[in-house]
Amino acid sequence: MRQFINKFLCVSVLVFFYVSDTNAAIDRVDLIVRGGAVVTMDKDFRVIERGAIAVRGNRIVEVGNEVDIRRRYVARRYIDARGRIVIPGLINAHTHIPMTLFRGLADDLALDEWLTKYIFPAEARNVTEDFVRAGTRLGLVEMIRGGTTTFCDMYYFEDAIADETARAGVRAVLGETVIDFPAPDNKTHEAAMAYTTRFINKWQANDLITPAFAPHAPYTVSEEHLNNVRRAAERLNAPILIHVAETKKELDDSLQNKNASPVAYLARINFLSPRVIAAHVVHINADDIRLLKQSGTGVVHNPQSNMKLASGIAPVPQMLTSDLPLGLGTDGAASNNDLDMWEEIDTAAKLHKAATGDPRVVTAREAFAMATINGARALHLEREIGSLEKGKRADIVIVDADAAHQTPRYNLFSTLVYATKAADVRTVIIDGRIVMLDRRLLTLNEPLIKRQARAWRARITRSLAAPSNVSN
Amino acid sequence: MRQFINKFLCVSVLVFFYVSDTNAAIDRVDLIVRGGAVVTMDKDFRVIERGAIAVRGNRIVEVGNEVDIRRRYVARRYIDARGRIVIPGLINAHTHIPMTLFRGLADDLALDEWLTKYIFPAEARNVTEDFVRAGTRLGLVEMIRGGTTTFCDMYYFEDAIADETARAGVRAVLGETVIDFPAPDNKTHEAAMAYTTRFINKWQANDLITPAFAPHAPYTVSEEHLNNVRRAAERLNAPILIHVAETKKELDDSLQNKNASPVAYLARINFLSPRVIAAHVVHINADDIRLLKQSGTGVVHNPQSNMKLASGIAPVPQMLTSDLPLGLGTDGAASNNDLDMWEEIDTAAKLHKAATGDPRVVTAREAFAMATINGARALHLEREIGSLEKGKRADIVIVDADAAHQTPRYNLFSTLVYATKAADVRTVIIDGRIVMLDRRLLTLNEPLIKRQARAWRARITRSLAAPSNVSN
Numbered sequence: 001m002r003q004f005i006n007k008f009l010c011v012s013v014l015v016f017f018y019v020s021d022t023n024a025a026i027d028r029v030d031l032i033v034r035g036g037a038v039v040t041m042d043k044d045f046r047v048i049e050r051g052a053i054a055v056r057g058n059r060i061v062e063v064g065n066e067v068d069i070r071r072r073y074v075a076r077r078y079i080d081a082r083g084r085i086v087i088p089g090l091i092n093a094h095t096h097i098p099m100t101l102f103r104g105l106a107d108d109l110a111l112d113e114w115l116t117k118y119i120f121p122a123e124a125r126n127v128t129e130d131f132v133r134a135g136t137r138l139g140l141v142e143m144i145r146g147g148t149t150t151f152c153d154m155y156y157f158e159d160a161i162a163d164e165t166a167r168a169g170v171r172a173v174l175g176e177t178v179i180d181f182p183a184p185d186n187k188t189h190e191a192a193m194a195y196t197t198r199f200i201n202k203w204q205a206n207d208l209i210t211p212a213f214a215p216h217a218p219y220t221v222s223e224e225h226l227n228n229v230r231r232a233a234e235r236l237n238a239p240i241l242i243h244v245a246e247t248k249k250e251l252d253d254s255l256q257n258k259n260a261s262p263v264a265y266l267a268r269i270n271f272l273s274p275r276v277i278a279a280h281v282v283h284i285n286a287d288d289i290r291l292l293k294q295s296g297t298g299v300v301h302n303p304q305s306n307m308k309l310a311s312g313i314a315p316v317p318q319m320l321t322s323d324l325p326l327g328l329g330t331d332g333a334a335s336n337n338d339l340d341m342w343e344e345i346d347t348a349a350k351l352h353k354a355a356t357g358d359p360r361v362v363t364a365r366e367a368f369a370m371a372t373i374n375g376a377r378a379l380h381l382e383r384e385i386g387s388l389e390k391g392k393r394a395d396i397v398i399v400d401a402d403a404a405h406q407t408p409r410y411n412l413f414s415t416l417v418y419a420t421k422a423a424d425v426r427t428v429i430i431d432g433r434i435v436m437l438d439r440r441l442l443t444l445n446e447p448l449i450k451r452q453a454r455a456w457r458a459r460i461t462r463s464l465a466a467p468s469n470v471s472n
Numbered sequence: 473m474r475q476f477i478n479k480f481l482c483v484s485v486l487v488f489f490y491v492s493d494t495n496a497a498i499d500r501v502d503l504i505v506r507g508g509a510v511v512t513m514d515k516d517f518r519v520i521e522r523g524a525i526a527v528r529g530n531r532i533v534e535v536g537n538e539v540d541i542r543r544r545y546v547a548r549r550y551i552d553a554r555g556r557i558v559i560p561g562l563i564n565a566h567t568h569i570p571m572t573l574f575r576g577l578a579d580d581l582a583l584d585e586w587l588t589k590y591i592f593p594a595e596a597r598n599v600t601e602d603f604v605r606a607g608t609r610l611g612l613v614e615m616i617r618g619g620t621t622t623f624c625d626m627y628y629f630e631d632a633i634a635d636e637t638a639r640a641g642v643r644a645v646l647g648e649t650v651i652d653f654p655a656p657d658n659k660t661h662e663a664a665m666a667y668t669t670r671f672i673n674k675w676q677a678n679d680l681i682t683p684a685f686a687p688h689a690p691y692t693v694s695e696e697h698l699n700n701v702r703r704a705a706e707r708l709n710a711p712i713l714i715h716v717a718e719t720k721k722e723l724d725d726s727l728q729n730k731n732a733s734p735v736a737y738l739a740r741i742n743f744l745s746p747r748v749i750a751a752h753v754v755h756i757n758a759d760d761i762r763l764l765k766q767s768g769t770g771v772v773h774n775p776q777s778n779m780k781l782a783s784g785i786a787p788v789p790q791m792l793t794s795d796l797p798l799g800l801g802t803d804g805a806a807s808n809n810d811l812d813m814w815e816e817i818d819t820a821a822k823l824h825k826a827a828t829g830d831p832r833v834v835t836a837r838e839a840f841a842m843a844t845i846n847g848a849r850a851l852h853l854e855r856e857i858g859s860l861e862k863g864k865r866a867d868i869v870i871v872d873a874d875a876a877h878q879t880p881r882y883n884l885f886s887t888l889v890y891a892t893k894a895a896d897v898r899t900v901i902i903d904g905r906i907v908m909l910d911r912r913l914l915t916l917n918e919p920l921i922k923r924q925a926r927a928w929r930a931r932i933t934r935s936l937a938a939p940s941n942v943s944n
Binding site: 108307346351 | 572573575576577578579580581582583586610613614617618720776778779780781782783784785808809810811812815818819821822823825826828829830831832834835836874876877879880881882883886887890891893894895918921922925926928929933
């Protein structure tokens with residue numbers, strides 16, 4: 001009996017130590033993605049061939065190899081990524097999301113004709129809060145399906161865009177347009193400033209939404225109004241989105257009217273800063289690149305839109321050499337005509353090889369970085385997103401790697417950039433929440449959204465057939 | 473009773489007339505595709521919104537609106553294309569299909585380094601008949617999945633490629649390489665000529681395969697050997713495929729060594745003719761375009777490969793203005809890195825807008841024509857394929873039109889070119905035979921093919937790690 005008691009005590013002690021040791025080492029988390037090749041996009045571009053990611057709440061707790069993560073964490077939920085590639089959510093750093101409703105409305109026209117005969121009248125006659133909500137939902141479906149977890153938008157009724165985006169569980173920097181013309185929502189500069197101030201105050205604490213000012217361009221917003229925006233943005237600590245040097249005409253007009261390139265003009269009026277995100281930035285020279293770099297301005301390259309609208313080819317290799325925070329964007333669907341970041345990455349990697357005659361410029365890894373960590377830098381969000389690292393928000397995308405068009409696989413970045421398509425995206429997690437699982441959308445009603453988009457098409461088509469004085 | 477007999481006679485007569493009328497009008501066919509928007513690509517670019525196509529054997533019997541076709545034909549089998557888009561099968565007019573096994577082997581390198589350190593050694597150490605068969609099957613999976621029904625190939629062991637292609641039910645123009653270096657299959661010019669002659673005799677009567685000569689390029693095949701090829705091709709009535717003016721270096725060398733551009737040199741030696749299909753054709757001038765046009769040479773544009781290898785940008789707007797028979801190709805997967813004609817079409821439509829600064833050049837419809845009817849013209853097969861017209865081969869592709877990225881739809885050509893992806897292809901019919909139905913491949917074992925491709929990757933990787941004197 002005594003022997004038995006001794007044995008019992010001995011075993012109990014062992015069990016106690018074992019359990020307490022286990023308790024000490026094993027941490028509880030909400031989600032573990034395990035088994036895929038994890039492309040971290042950290043500063044060493046580390047790829048973990050059989051990796052895993054532990055997530056608690058909306059943040060990444062740990063990234064490592066599968067065995068280590070299994071030893072240290074138990075999760076409420078597991079997602080199996082074996083045989084797949086796990087990447088940071090893609091960042092579409094410049095778009096106009098509601099313009100999905102104008103996708104294919106008009107193409108292959110001179111810029112003037114395209115704008116004045118189609119886009120401006122279509123916007124003047126249709127852009128309401130309802131339009132913006134319908135177009136945003138359509139764009140959200142497309143972006144989630146393609147693995148985009150963050151987008152940066154410039155449009156009207158951004159408060160409605162924020163509402164739809166947050167409901168869908170997608171991350172965004174949303175810039176309300178400030179322009180020296182009556183806009184669909186705000187008719188005066190003062191109204192736009194008041195709207196945007198309210199908008200920023202309302203959303204600034206949201207985990208997903210970063211509200212911002214979006215003065216349209218240096219040639220459509222006066223110096224005085226740009227200064228107003230800058231001061232208000234400083235006061236509210238909000239980003240500023242702006243189109244810069246998109247066309248040759250903009251450059252020529254700026255040189256003539258302001259005796260400076262668009263970038264130099266913005267630098268002269270102290271507009272550039274680490275809160276500014278400049279889109280397009282096509283017609284720039286070495287001085288402009290230096291000014292952008294010195295000021296900490298984020299820059300967004302939009303290769304497919306620049307090609308389709310014949311805007312020109314941005315000097316991306318030079319921008320990369322200068323280590324500008326350079327992201328990638330699709331622009332609006334009217335000038336692309338999709339929100340597909342995979343095609344944008346592929347095009348970014350190829351276009352500059354053709355433009356420079358050097359096949360070594362813009363490598364696959366550099367192009368992929370533009371859509372992830374450097375997109376985050378362009379949006380000044382690199383401390384929160386853009387890579388799969390401990391402490392960052394859990395924006396995680398799982399990509400199939402077994403399609404015929406991806407086979408065989410010699411190099412991960414080559415497979416991702418030159419061979420992977422939006423349709424290969426399988427599962428999307430944003431801020432720790434699964435928004436698409438095995439291609440099934442969990443936060444949006446896709447059939448209804450497409451039906452509503454088709455109804456808007458009919459209405460937009462009718463509006464353009466009507467005499468212009470009726471609805472303009 | 474008499475009244476009854478009268479009635480009976482009367483009804484009988486009516487029934488007789490009805491039945492005989494029906495018999496006269498109703499024709500039996502094998503297959504009807506019905507209900508989709510049929511993009512015919514005929515000379516008027518007619519689109520039939522609720523169209524149908526009747527197929528008997530391997531040919532199209534009738535294309536028309538659904539109601540008319542239903543009134544006139546009954547089929548053994550119907551395919552419902554309602555809500556979808558029905559297009560002629562896409563034509564990939566220049567590729568090297570077995571090179572799918574080198575997809576992503578090396579990228580972003582100077583052309584010399586890419587060729588001499590990777591592609592040439594990889595080919596020298598691996599290209600056998602087995603390799604070619606495995607790579608062909610992989611490429612066939614990818615092409616069928618993306619709606620490509622005809623491809624034009626230049627490689628080695630083309631007899632094996634023909635065998636795999638015909639088994640899979642895919643149409644192809646297959647050119648056996650003739651080059652003044654020892655090739656993986658034929659070590660001398662004489663051996664290559666003998667092989668190709670046998671190859672052409674063997675396959676020329678096949679419904680799917682058009683066997684051809686493929687002298688590699690004007691700078692890798694001597695004038696004497698080019699003349700041999702031309703004479704043999706005339707005797708055998710076979711096409712001739714050749715790379716022409718792909719790089720600036722080729723142009724410069726040709727000007728120096730032959731005192732003529734590559735095109736002018738080929739014209740001078742009477743090589744150009746309506747049996748020639750010239751790929752790339754990047755570095756050409758107005759005189760070259762005139763020579764190509766006058767000779768009836770087919771031309772193939774390869775925008776993504778030309779970008780990725782930094783070869784340059786072909787003067788496509790000028791070629792279109794001159795109404796050259798201009799098709800579109802992906803080139804091999806090592807320099808693309810996929811065989812995706814949808815991305816090639818999209819790029820063709822955008823690249824030249826950027827290159828010329830004019831957003832009106834290469835319209836969506838022109839780009840789509842390059843992948844269909846003008847691709848057929850480039851291959852000199854426009855009487856058989858390239859459009860959905862009575863009498864042509866039944867190469868028919870049904871495309872989903874309801875994805876978020878295609879919504880809404882204002883213009884069919886815009887939707888097809890700027891928004892549709894390979895993954896939207898639903899059903900593929902080649903020569904009257906269904907080879908993919910609702911994305912299910914019916915003629916190829918995809919899992920096995922991918923497994924074999926991965927085994928080849930391992931072998932290729934090992935071969936490049938080995939000392940070069942062992943296997944070179």
